[in-house]
Amino acid sequence: MGYDVHITRADSWTESHERPIADAEWTTVIASDPELRPSEYNERNRFVAAFWTGYPGSGGGSDCFVLDDGKITETNPDETVLRKMVEIARKLDARVQGDDGEEYT
Template sequence: MKAGATSETGYDLHITRKENWFDDEPEIGLDEWKSFIDTDDEIRLDGYAEAKLPDGNARRVDSEWLAVWTLYSGSTANENMAWFDFRSGNVVVKNPDVAILSKMWKIAQKLGARVQGDDGEIYGSDGSVVAS
């Protein structure tokens, strides 16, 4: 799958308020995520992600609060979509590119959060690591 895809493999980045994204608190609330989606006309709640695999089959992931960034410049004809999934009090994106990282940072600012990778590193507005 491409950048922003949801699959079992890859590297996740998390929009989080937690010291470490895997901690219990403080969470981004589901109501906050829903409100954000309602106010950002670039994000649409789809509830699923689907992508074609190299063998021609499709892989679908259902998640009630999974949203797509509709203005992602890397997407073409419903492929290479940028999906944002709400999980465990975080908003999670798999394998984001620089454009998606920048959008994640903007979302994090609106939610009073930050962007943190699976290994604990923190990302800045330009998609680069600012702290590890």
């Protein structure tokens, strides 16, 4: 089990469905960022994911951001990933919030 951090427009990430980030908005951000590579849309589970190919951690691998239920979620992000999440949130007029409600700027 991990600790999730979310990009959301809601006051609380648990209410992201009330002020959702739309699939189309997320795919536009993915397309505009050369470090993000889209994964296939999962129609059955209704999520849109993107791999951060520019992620320098873990031997230069990639990290994955998943849009689901109006929010983008990352599990156990390090400081580098949190900075990328803040960058993405700014593009979406959103904020970055952890499971316990703390905000990252």
